[in-house]
Amino acid sequence: MKKSLKEIHEYWKNNSYPEKYRVATERSIFLLSYIEKYIQTNQRILEIGCNxxxxxxxxxxxNYKELTGIEISQEAVEQLHKNYPDLAEHTDIIHASAESVLKHMEQDHYDLVFTMAVLEHIHPDSEWLFDHIARITKSYLITFEAENYEHWRIFPRDYRGIFEDLGFEQVEEATGESARLPNYTLRIFKKTNLK
Known part of the structure; x- marks a missing residue:
């Protein structure tokens, strides 16, 4: 059964499962192995949906220190402060929905924007967010999403098509098998006006 944007937001505000997400470290190791190929430690990075x-x-x-995270769940943000106090002290953690934040961010502000199992939950009414993700990304964009799975809170999409239409070129693709997410696809995009 189709859910409204408000219902999707309410679900994630109240069902973020931070303890479950905290322990899946092989996913972060997998992600880092790609990020460090493209991004220096002094460059600005944004994670949308950081849990x-x-x-x-x-x-x-x-040693990446220029970090920002957006998270809709108050519980997840509180657990972030509790579990990673050094990170919380030195990182800009924005407690809000992506819809309320991204449209106000500066163009080309982040050298890298990335998502992990977040864009798949963006309601069809909020697909305008992809324009803002493209706008605020200066150099690279990484999506790590379930692209073909469908569920009341998961919306399948062709991220390659979406972001190539918004001025990016896909430079790398991988499955999430080594991160124990075999049905997920990692895509790395480079902004086409990047030298």
């Missing part, structure tokens, strides 16, 4: 901050913490522990 408890596991991915950001792994980056922080590997």
């Amino acid at each position: 408890v901050g596991r991915n950001l913490h792994h980056l922080f522990e590997n």
Whole structure:
């Protein structure tokens, strides 16, 4: 049964499962192996839907310090502060929906924007967010999403087509098998006006 945008937001505000997400460290290791190929430790990185901050913490522990996260769940943000106090102190964690934040962010502000199992939950009424993701991304964009699975809170999409239409070129693709997410696809996009 189709759910409204408000119902999707309410679900994720109240069902973020931060303890479950915190322990899946092989996913963060997998992600870092790609990020470090393209992004220097002094460059600005945004994670949309950071949950408890596991991915950001792994980056922080590997000397990435210019980090920002957006998270809709208050519980996840509280658990981030509790579990990763150093990260919380040195990172800009924005407690809000992506819809309320991205449209106000500066163009080309982040050298890398990435998502892990987040864009798949963006309601069709909010697909305008993809324009803003493209706008605020200066250099690289990474999506790691279930592209073909369908569920009341998962919306299948062709991320390659979406972001290539928005001025990006896909430069790498991988399955999530080594991160124990075999039905997920990692895509790395480079902004086409990037030298």
